[in-house]
Amino acid sequence: MKLVAGIAVLWLWVAEAVENCPSDCKCSQKSSTEKTEVNCQRRGLQSIPPKLPLDSWILKMGENFLQDLPENILNSVPKIESVKLERNSIKSIHPQAFAGAQRLMLLNLQGNRMSKLPVKGFKDLLNLRFLMLGQNQIASLKPNMFIGMRNLSELDLPLNALTALPPNAFKPLIALKVLDLALNRIQRISPKAFVGLEELLFLNLDNNKLKNIQAGTFGPLIGLEMLVLDNNLLSTLTASTLEGLSNLQELYIRKNEIESLPPDVFRHTPKLTHVGLSGNRLHAIDGNMLANMQGLKEVYLHDNPWKCDCSINSLVHYVAQTRANHSPLQRLRCISPEEFRDRPIHQLKAEELPCRA
Structure with missing residues (x-):
């Protein structure tokens, strides 16, 4: 009798969940758990259905x-863990839109039309791990935008309209591991922009408009392991730029405008294993500096205008002796002087390189 009663209760519960499923959506329950997935993808909807199964996750x-997110859109689903709102036409979010959604772990808002984020709009998302805001029109960040998000692990902001990173922009995000800011228009980074991000492992600033980075800007990033600065307008790189990055393992500064590197440039980054410097304006580099980097496994130097005189003696020696993987040797070529133009550097001998005043 108890078994029959239990089956009846279960049947009623399942029936109720199906009954509460919006007519434009499809609901399915995760096997062996009391969790319902509500799929309203590509249904031509202009708003989130007001009634959802109570156990929606x-x-x-x-x-x-969807064009806007009003207040309390998730009040009826206290167990919700994942909300995907990508590729709608969302322009605005009410500051209380996500009120009460304390179990939410993933929020996908990429591919919308937002130009700004609500102040303290995410403060109730205490357990959010992933926030995806790429492919919007977000033009500025303020420190109080991310208040309350102490467990956020990944913040994606690529393909927006950011031009600057202000002081304390990400300070509340004390657990952040991944920060993607690629394909914006960032020209300026406050020296205090990354305060609070001691747990950050990966920072992507690829394809921005950076011309210089002030000394100590990366100082708070004591746990950073990978830094990508490709496709910017950087003309210099110094040891003070990399100060504080004692755990950095991979550094990519490809396709910038760097003309020279000081011999101590990697003084603060003893754990570097991968360095990408291809596509810059380097005409010489200290090969001894590279040779002294004991953990270096890969270094990429091709597509630079190498001046093949005695100033690159140490580089010629390094290329011949190193066991590290490096640039495709046929693409590591001389630009000048004329008698060495287009010669592969690995085919040169140090004693044949001229020294000229």
Whole structure:
């Protein structure tokens, strides 16, 4: 009798969950758990359905026609853990839109039309791990935008309209591991922009408009392991630029405008294993500096205008002796003087390189 009663209760519970499923959506329950996935993807919806199954844990609302997110949109689903709102037409978010969604772990808002984020708009998302804001039109950040998000692990902000990173921009994000700021228009970074990000492992600033980075800017990033600065306008790189990055393992500064590197440039980065410097304006480099980097496994130096005179003697020696993987040797070529133009550097001998005043 108890078994029959239990089955009846279970049947009623499942029936109720199905009954509460919005007519435009498809609901499915995760086997052996009391969790319902609500799939409203590509249904031509202009708003989130007001009634959802009480046990909803995933809500898929991508590729609809939502234009704004009003307050309390998740009040009816206290167990919600994942909300996907990508590729809608969302322009605005009410500061209380996510009120009460304390179990939410993933929020995907990429591919919308937001130009700004609500002040303290994410303060209730105490357990959020992943926030995806790429492919919007976000033009500025303020320190109080991310208040309350003490467990956020990954923040994606690529393909927006950011031009600057202000002081304390990410300070509340004390658990952040990944920060993607690629494909913006960032020209200026405050020396205090990264305060609080001691747990950050990966920082991507690829494809921005950076011309210089002030000394100590990366200082708070004591745990950083990978830094990408490709496709910017940097003309210099010094030891003070990399100060504080004692755990950095991979550094990529490809396709910038760097003309020279001081011999002590990697003084603060003893754990470097991968360095990408291809596509710059380097005409010489101290090969002994590279040789002294004991952990270096890969170094990329091709597509630079190498001046093949005695100033690159140490580089010629390094290329011949190193066991590290490096640039495709045929692409590591001389630009000048004329008698060495287009000669592969690995085919040169130090004693044949001229010294000229």
